[in-house]
Amino acid sequence: MSSLTRPGIGPAAALAALTAIWGYNWVVIKFALADSPPLTFSALRAMLSALALFAVVVVLRRPLRPMRARAIFALGALQTTGFVGCAALAVEFGTAGKSAVLAYTMPFWTLMLAGFFLGERMRGAQWFAVVLAACGLVGVLNPFDAGFGIADSLFALGAAWCWAISNIVVKRLQLKGDELFSVSAWQMLFGGLGLSVLAIAIDTEPVRWSVPFLFALGYNVVFATALAWLLWLFALSRLSAGATGLATLGAPPVALAAAWLQLGEVPTRTEAIGMVLIIGALACLTLAGWQTLSRSTAAS
Secondary structure, eight states: OTTTTTTHHHHHHHHHHHHHHHHHHHHHHHEEETOHHHHHHHHHHHHHHHHHHHHHHTTTTTOOOOOOOOHHHHHIIIIIIIIIIIHHHHHHSSOOHHHHHHHHHHHHHHHHHHHTTOOOOOHHHHHHHHHEEEEEHHHHTTSTTTOOHHHHHHHHHHHHHHHHHHHHHHHHHHTTTTTHHHHHHHHHHHHHHHHHHHHHHHHHHHHOOOHHHHHHHHHHIIIIIIIIHHHHHHHHHHSSSHHHHGOOOOOOOOHHHHHHHHHHHOOHHHHHHHHHHHHHHHHHHHHHHHHHHHHHHHOO
16 A cells, blocks of 8 residues: 555545435435424434444443543534434425535535634635535525525524534544544433433424334434444544535535435436536545645655
């Protein structure tokens, strides 16, 4: 293995897996909400995911005690209560595909916050990728369409902001080693408790424990929450916040394609053009990332 590929292959593989897992999960959530109120489903997802993460900690023989109390409370409120809850509400009120795309404006908010709080700056081809991706997102969202909903849009944007702010929190905390496992499990539990309180206070319908609901809940617990959170922290701890955020733009096309095939959410011509632009932006970003990595490796 060359010195060029060694530093980035792990985070790159983690982000590729996240693209598929998170992209398809928007369709899975839509199926789950047919049998459960959104906040109740979110609370079940978070609490069971916390148990799964604690099981991972035990199996790996990592410390169970809480570490970095501020990180636990901040990330629990933002990444679990905020993002998971808002995402479910967005899908409940709107379509899976468009909700996913709007929630994935997160990278742009992350870039702005990273520039202000972390001193990270985009340069050259990366700025071109940002502009191209922004045009693509406008096309996919198509806000001038008569069917554009305001409630789902606000919830999806809320999810995007919660996610973006939590990225900055992770980067500033610089979590390492055992802290990654401890904070992941405890923040999920804390955030799940917050969702449980909201579900008890707001949701009125009971859960229908059907086979499709159980499969959807299992997918969310094992793959889309517990495993994905660990992969996300792993990638974010080794890459810049802006670059990591932009790399996740591959998930919206996956969500749109899956929603088209399984939910009948047929994208318009404008949405299709937007998807192509997003893929082009990802290609530019990938090229710029490899160039940067190559120069830094050559200089070391």
